[in-house]
Amino acid sequence: MFIDKKSPIPAYFQLKEIIVEKIRKGEYQQGKSIPSERELSVIFGLSRMTVRQALNQLAHEGILSREKGRGTFVSRLILEQRNLMSFTELARSKGMSPGTRILQKSMVRADKEMTELLDLKSGDTVYRIKRLRLVDGVPVGIEEAFIPTKYCRELEKYDISASLYRIFWEKYGYYITHGDNIIGVVKASPRDKKTLDIAGEVPLLSITSIKYTAAGLKLYYEKSLYRSDLYEYQIRVFSDVVNIAENGKFNAGEVEDD
Amino acid sequence: MFIDKKSPIPAYFQLKEIIVEKIRKGEYQQGKSIPSERELSVIFGLSRMTVRQALNQLAHEGILSREKGRGTFVSRLILEQRNLMSFTELARSKGMSPGTRILQKSMVRADKEMTELLDLKSGDTVYRIKRLRLVDGVPVGIEEAFIPTKYCRELEKYDISASLYRIFWEKYGYYITHGDNIIGVVKASPRDKKTLDIAGEVPLLSITSIKYTAAGLKLYYEKSLYRSDLYEYQIRVFSDVVNIAENGKFNAGEVEDD
DNA sequence: TAGTGGTCTAGACCACCGT
DNA sequence: CGGTGGTCTAGACCACTAT
Numbered sequence: 001m002f003i004d005k006k007s008p009i010p011a012y013f014q015l016k017e018i019i020v021e022k023i024r025k026g027e028y029q030q031g032k033s034i035p036s037e038r039e040l041s042v043i044f045g046l047s048r049m050t051v052r053q054a055l056n057q058l059a060h061e062g063i064l065s066r067e068k069g070r071g072t073f074v075s076r077l078i079l080e081q082r083n084l085m086s087f088t089e090l091a092r093s094k095g096m097s098p099g100t101r102i103l104q105k106s107m108v109r110a111d112k113e114m115t116e117l118l119d120l121k122s123g124d125t126v127y128r129i130k131r132l133r134l135v136d137g138v139p140v141g142i143e144e145a146f147i148p149t150k151y152c153r154e155l156e157k158y159d160i161s162a163s164l165y166r167i168f169w170e171k172y173g174y175y176i177t178h179g180d181n182i183i184g185v186v187k188a189s190p191r192d193k194k195t196l197d198i199a200g201e202v203p204l205l206s207i208t209s210i211k212y213t214a215a216g217l218k219l220y221y222e223k224s225l226y227r228s229d230l231y232e233y234q235i236r237v238f239s240d241v242v243n244i245a246e247n248g249k250f251n252a253g254e255v256e257d258d
Numbered sequence: 259m260f261i262d263k264k265s266p267i268p269a270y271f272q273l274k275e276i277i278v279e280k281i282r283k284g285e286y287q288q289g290k291s292i293p294s295e296r297e298l299s300v301i302f303g304l305s306r307m308t309v310r311q312a313l314n315q316l317a318h319e320g321i322l323s324r325e326k327g328r329g330t331f332v333s334r335l336i337l338e339q340r341n342l343m344s345f346t347e348l349a350r351s352k353g354m355s356p357g358t359r360i361l362q363k364s365m366v367r368a369d370k371e372m373t374e375l376l377d378l379k380s381g382d383t384v385y386r387i388k389r390l391r392l393v394d395g396v397p398v399g400i401e402e403a404f405i406p407t408k409y410c411r412e413l414e415k416y417d418i419s420a421s422l423y424r425i426f427w428e429k430y431g432y433y434i435t436h437g438d439n440i441i442g443v444v445k446a447s448p449r450d451k452k453t454l455d456i457a458g459e460v461p462l463l464s465i466t467s468i469k470y471t472a473a474g475l476k477l478y479y480e481k482s483l484y485r486s487d488l489y490e491y492q493i494r495v496f497s498d499v500v501n502i503a504e505n506g507k508f509n510a511g512e513v514e515d516d
Numbered sequence: 517t518a519g520t521g522g523t524c525t526a527g528a529c530c531a532c533c534g535t
Numbered sequence: 536c537g538g539t540g541g542t543c544t545a546g547a548c549c550a551c552t553a554t
Contacts, residue, residue, distance in 0.1 A: 268543090270542075304543080306545085308542080311543090326550070327551035
């Protein structure tokens with residue numbers, strides 16, 4: 001837990017990793033304050049400006065929050081967003097109870113599409129995890145994740161009915177900062193209908209996304225389908241969208257289902 | 259165009275505004291480099307670190323881009339994102355031609371909902387702009403914007419068939435950095451069907467959003483509907499979603515454990 | 517080689533917060 | 536009041552880019 005000043009890795013970056021590690025290990029606790037800038041600069045033998053660079057970046061990534069005159073605090077579970085959480089939250093806020101059922105959990109060779117999407121080498125394997133999301137026992141969505149096994153060895157050991165974000169953070173030290181998403185509407189396939197226990201015709205909200213770490217590593221791919229009559233997606237969108245649009249497909253056809 | 263060091267407004271912030279203004283006026287041109295950090299520090303009588311703070315923030319907001327050893331550049335087409343542009347751009351990239359038809363343009367008193375959503379005072383007025391989006395002459399979406407008139411006096415003078423982002427940037431100096439969105443699926447109303455020239459049953463992708471400036475000002479509200487068979491929404495989502503949940507209308511409890 | 521942005525230092529003053 | 540983060544300075548060395 002020291003800064004190697006001879007390392008080519010910048011001091012502020014090393015400090016960031018040290019702080020993140022201390023949060024993960026519980027040494028710095030959620031909602032509690034961490035040492036002040038001046039203390040940290042003494043502890044690690046850095047100038048205050050260098051410490052500030054580390055803290056500000058972590059604050060920007062949502063891991064810390066800073067308050068003038070008070071101190072720097074570990075964000076309260078940072079995670080749990082999007083798909084699942086804005087969903088879980090919603091359910092809870094309405095006094096309903098969210099649930100999860102594991103539909104499938106296997107390890108497979110990445111196919112060509114997945115290899116390209118996640119920058120894998122041919123032959124790499126991925127976990128394929130398919131989960132059913134419920135609210136008060138009613139199925140509202142199917143989430144299928146493809147996760148390169150090299151980023152999460154022995155994932156079997158953990159309870160994947162909860163948040164993948166949380167597992168990546170707590171068990172593997174990866175913090176997911178953003179994702180590229182494509183949102184559309186698809187017709188439910190017969191199989192989806194059965195899984196979601198739909199009788200009539202309910203269009204499904206389709207969200208496919210690639211999850212990234214702050215460093216830009218493509219962590220995993222997820223394909224989600226939600227009953228549009230029971231679900232809304234709430235998000236904050238920032239301006240980087242341009243880059244996505246450049247590669248994007250303006251698809252006039254179907255978003256196929258499997 | 260000078261820094262007032264006695265002002266309570268931080269020097270780096272003043273510098274940001276000056277640079278943004280110069281970009282707007284065309285003094286600093288898109289894709290071209292701006293003066294180096296060292297030059298700017300001499301020009302404005304600031305230390306290099308202070309100049310860096312301004313440049314880095316602008317880079318983070320997407321207005322500038324920086325390259326080691328080369329210089330600092332004004333981002334090319336900063337704007338044009340999301341709804342509209344990821345749509346217009348996309349259409350263009352597919353060799354299709356996007357179009358817009360103005361369906362309605364009026365000035366009205368903000369109703370209660372809009373007043374709350376946009377933090378207005380009672381009695382404030384908004385422009386109500388309803389536009390039809392087309393691709394190769396085919397209607398694919400309806401976009402309805404509610405814009406407080408106090409942020410865009412004499413909006414009538416400008417061509418609103420193009421990007422509102424661009425008008426806000428070029429005519430009023432507001433740069434939109436993010437938006438809070440709610441995405442869902444709705445059935446087309448008879449009127450929407452007529453407007454979109456839909457015969458059968460096509461579910462519509464519904465996107466409502468509040469657009470913000472970097473400073474957090476709520477600029478306007480937009481309600482969009484797209485034919486889900488012709489349109490996909492591509493976005494990059496960052497982790498700030500938590501904040502939405504915190505301030506948002508839908509949260510009840512803490513984001514605590516699973 | 518000269519210029520750029522990236523990192524880093526060791527100071528400083530300020531506004532803000534809790535006691 | 537003492538401590539905190541926010542701002543700011545005037546230097547410095549580095550790796551990178553272009554010529």
